[in-house]
Amino acid sequence: MLVLFVAVGLILLALGGYLGPFLTSAFDPLVSAQRWISTRYTTIYEFLAVPRDVASLRQRNAELENEIASLQTQIVELQQQLRESQILYALLDFARKRPENEYVAASVIGRDPSPFLHYVIIDHGSDDGLRHGMPVVTQQGLVGRVDAVTAGASRVQLITDPGSRVNVALQSLQTEALLAGSLTGDINIEMIQQDVDLKVGELVLTSGLGADYPGDIVVGQIVSTRKRETDLFQTASVQSAVDFATLRAVLIITNFRPVEIEPLVPINE
Amino acid sequence: MSRIIAVPILILALMIQTIVVSSLTLLGGAADLIMLVIVSWALQDRVETAWEWAILGGLLTGFVSALPIYVPVLGYMFVTLLARWIQKRVWQTPILALLFVTVIGTFFVNILTLVILQLGGSLIPFDEGVSLVVLPSTLLNLMVAFPVYLLLRDLARWIYPAEDEV
Numbered sequence: 001m002l003v004l005f006v007a008v009g010l011i012l013l014a015l016g017g018y019l020g021p022f023l024t025s026a027f028d029p030l031v032s033a034q035r036w037i038s039t040r041y042t043t044i045y046e047f048l049a050v051p052r053d054v055a056s057l058r059q060r061n062a063e064l065e066n067e068i069a070s071l072q073t074q075i076v077e078l079q080q081q082l083r084e085s086q087i088l089y090a091l092l093d094f095a096r097k098r099p100e101n102e103y104v105a106a107s108v109i110g111r112d113p114s115p116f117l118h119y120v121i122i123d124h125g126s127d128d129g130l131r132h133g134m135p136v137v138t139q140q141g142l143v144g145r146v147d148a149v150t151a152g153a154s155r156v157q158l159i160t161d162p163g164s165r166v167n168v169a170l171q172s173l174q175t176e177a178l179l180a181g182s183l184t185g186d187i188n189i190e191m192i193q194q195d196v197d198l199k200v201g202e203l204v205l206t207s208g209l210g211a212d213y214p215g216d217i218v219v220g221q222i223v224s225t226r227k228r229e230t231d232l233f234q235t236a237s238v239q240s241a242v243d244f245a246t247l248r249a250v251l252i253i254t255n256f257r258p259v260e261i262e263p264l265v266p267i268n269e
Numbered sequence: 270m271s272r273i274i275a276v277p278i279l280i281l282a283l284m285i286q287t288i289v290v291s292s293l294t295l296l297g298g299a300a301d302l303i304m305l306v307i308v309s310w311a312l313q314d315r316v317e318t319a320w321e322w323a324i325l326g327g328l329l330t331g332f333v334s335a336l337p338i339y340v341p342v343l344g345y346m347f348v349t350l351l352a353r354w355i356q357k358r359v360w361q362t363p364i365l366a367l368l369f370v371t372v373i374g375t376f377f378v379n380i381l382t383l384v385i386l387q388l389g390g391s392l393i394p395f396d397e398g399v400s401l402v403v404l405p406s407t408l409l410n411l412m413v414a415f416p417v418y419l420l421l422r423d424l425a426r427w428i429y430p431a432e433d434e435v
Contacts, residue, residue: 110287115299
């Protein structure tokens with residue numbers, strides 16, 4: 001009973017605010033002690049827990065580094081896909097501008113092992129409708145023609161090959177000539193009449209003569225001319241419209257078949 | 270084993286050749302990885318399948334290349350003949366033999382190619398072919414020969430382990 005009275009009395013005193021100073025002076029040392037112990041505990045806890053945190057941080061760091069490497073790989077892949085898409089869009093744009101032709105797009109997957117020859121290998125073959133002699137182009141201009149086919153791949157002779165010969169026409173001069181490749185990859189036009197006034201910058205197109213290539217495909221521009229009084233014909237160097245060093249994708253014109261011109265033998269009747 | 274492993278090794282070498290090596294040119298020349306693989310293999314002591322590797326390498330190259338198929342076959346067989354001949358004589362200095370066979374082999378294969386192309390009607394001037402292709406190719410082959418030789422030497426040691434001496 002006494003205890004109850006004391007308790008009620010203390011509660012009433014506390015509610016009335018009479019115990020405030022007393023409680024403050026009594027609890028301050030306790031709070032200080034609590035703070036001191038808490039600080040020391042936290043310090044000791046951190047000291048003991050740090051190695052585990054470092055390990056987890058290292059693990060997390062490794063995870064993040066792996067993630068960064070993975071993202072960087074993805075970026076490279078996406079950039080590669082973007083470049084391929086840009087090339088394909090350009091080829092598609094070119095194909096749309098020439099609706100009379102049918103095209104098959106192919107990627108360049110290799111080059112001829114022999115340094116004497118300028119051929120590339122593409123990843124489409126007879127299964128895709130490719131045949132020997134079909135012209136190969138890009139959005140920039142003429143690349144060459146299909147030289148050999150297997151079911152899934154083809155070999156393309158570039159116009160820079162030393163054995164390549166293309167009948168061309170000079171756009172503004174209405175003159176025809178022969179475009180020849182060379183060992184160095186340079187292309188030259190030959191068999192131009194001496195009286196033709198060749199100019200640097202003249203556009204060179206396929207003439208369609210000989211039925212090896214369709215007409216009016218851009219080949220390049222004349223960059224220099226060679227004219228000697230003693231020669232029968234003059235020659236000129238041509239800057240190809242296509243950059244063969246960075247050739248990645250091509251279009252094959254599948255609805256053009258070169259005509260095999262047999263030697264003209266008179267028929268004896 | 271060494272006959273079977275020739276197929277993937279030579280196909281891999283051909284793929285690297287057509288994708289990478291043929292693009293890394295000096296003037297007009299390029300290294301010939303297939304030839305270097307065949308030379309390096311033929312120069313190993315215990316190898317008995319050098320001729321099979323040469324013929325297979327030549328056929329694979331001839332299949333991919335626009336060259337007549339007999340050109341790489343003949344070229345690589347000559348290189349193998351030279352390598353086997355010299356390997357029996359200067360076997361204690363394989364690096365010297367490697368350099369010698371690489372130089373002579375590159376000249377032979379490229380000159381043979383040039384002559385066959387000219388006979389086929391290609392208008393490649395001989396001196397231009399030598400200065401723009403043969404000489405730069407020789408230099409590039411010499412640069413690549415040593416690492417290829419080391420790889421093939423390890424492969425040969427794996428396939429033909431040394432017998433324990435009693």
